[in-house]
Amino acid sequence: MAENGTDCEQRRVGTAKEQHNGRFTDSSFLNEKKRREREERQSVVLWRKPFITLQYFILETLINLKEWSVKLWHRRGMVGSLLLLLSGLTVAYYIEGTHQQYVQYVEKKCLWCAYWVGLGILSSVGLGTGLHTFLLYLGPHIASVTLAAYECNSVNFPEPPYPDEIICPDEGVEGSISLWSIISKVRLEACMWGAGTAIGELPPYFMARAARLSGAEPDDEEYEEFEEMLEHAQTAQDFASRAKLAVQNLVQKVGFLGILACASIPNPLFDLAGITCGHFLVPFWTFFGATLIGKAIIKMHIQKLFVIITFSKHIVEQMVALIGAVPSIGPSLQKPFQEYLEAQRKKLHHKAETGAAQGENWLSWAFEKLVIIMVIYFVLSIINSMAQSYAKRVQQKKLSLEKTQ
Known part of the structure; x- marks a missing residue:
């Protein structure tokens, strides 16, 4: 009886090991298959497979347009009201009358706000390169x-040409400029840019x-990294994993x-906060309201103060003086900065020179080409991203056909 009991126990343990090994093998096979599929999708890019990429992009665009059309049709009442x-608004815009001055004012403000909101959204996605538009536009x-x-x-610059061009007002102003007046001057642009960055965190x-x-399992590296972090939350040892946790x-x-x-x-890990809120089903207005207040009001005032203090007149003059104090190369480095600042001062008072204009044109040309690139x-x-999304659709369709066969 004891031997039979031992044999049964050994067979039971052996069966459990086989089932565990089978599950482990299946899991490894599935992970390897997912990895190969991901690599296959990531190879669908314009510089490797241009024709397939463009074909998939067009097909994915048509599918998205169809889905959006269906959603708009289900909300046709709201669409009709809009x-x-x-x-x-179009009729009011084109009809002549005394209201045109208000229409033009509202149009100017709306376009100006939309410009900075758009730059804020682009900053969240990094223009595809991770570079934020604060460094390119709002900060300067x-x-x-x-x-x-x-x-x-x-700060009462004549409009126009402000904000396209800054020129000192003709009438003299007595007293000293205050930090608060500069903050108030750029508050609208900064808040709109911050609101755009908050909107960019929604995807x-x-x-x-x-x-x-x-x-479902979305094809997103950040989400997969987030799920892996949740699985290994207790064993994470490196600084990056602990910071994300x-x-x-x-x-x-x-x-x-x-x-x-x-x-x-300033938090480079805030994308993880958005994924966390979505994963744990945090209410939309809780997430977006906190994000909007944090980015458009609190964070933007901190960044504004930093830039304004950094570029205050006495601090800039001290920085230029410190550059000149560098041994041997200091004076040669100091001269271009002094010439640039002097050219900017003359320009503010309608005294721009040809050489300064040529230098500024060269800098503007280089900056424009960088932005275009x-x-x-x-x-x-x-x-590439939309083409890879369609490639995933193709893979899922093949997988469903294999299951039905």
């Missing part, structure tokens, strides 16, 4: 206004939320205040 509102704009305010002793939130509700715990446990804290400081790369990355 069309009626736009029709009324705040710096220009700061330098001009101290030189003109005023990771909606992606993770949809994946959690549907049970800290953000995830803060957002999940503290809620609105945790999201607000993460959004109110970045935008082209961004468009190419969108084409």
Whole structure:
């Protein structure tokens, strides 16, 4: 009896080991298959497979247009109301009358706000290169206004040409310029840019939320990294993993205040906060409200203060003096900065010289070409991404056909 019991126990253990090994083998096979499929999709790019990539991009665009058309049809009442509102605004825009001055003012402000909101959204996606538009547009704009305010002793720049061009007002202004007046001058641009960055954080939130509700596995590296982090949360040892885990715990446990804290400081891990909120089904207005307040109000005022203080007149003069104090090469480095600052001062008072204009034109030309290259790369990355999305559809269709056979 004892021997029979021992034999049964050994057979049971052996069967359990075989089942465990089988599950392990199946899991490894599935992971390897997913890896190969991901590599196959990632190879669908314009510089490797241009014709297939363009074909997949067009097909994915048509599918998206069809899906959007269906969604708009289901919300045809709201769409009709918006069309009626736009029709009324169009009529008011083209009819002559005393209201045109208000129409032009509203048009100017709306276009100006839309410009900065768009730049904020592009900053969240990094123009496909990870470079933020704050460094390219908003930061230089705040710096220009700061330098001009101290030189003109005023922020009442004539409109137009402001904001396209800054010129000191003709009437003299007595007194000293205050930090608060400069902050107020650039508040609209900064807040609109911050609101755009908040809107740009919504795609990771909606992606993770949809994946959690549907049970699907999105083809997104950040989401896969997030799931792996959840699986190995207790064994994470490196600093990056612990930092990501800290953000995830803060957002999940503290809620609105945790999201607000993460959004109110320069935080490269905030995408993880959006994924965390979507994964744990945090209400939309809790996530977006905290993100909007943090990025458009708190964080933007911190960044504005930093730029304004950095480009204050006395600090800039001290920086130029420190450059001249560098042994041997200091004076040669100091001269171009002094010439540039002097040219900017003359320009503010309508005294721009030909040489300075040529130098500025050369710098403007180089900056424009850099932006064009970045935008082209961004468009190419969108084409590749949509083509890879269609490639995933093709793979899923093949997998479903294999299961039915």
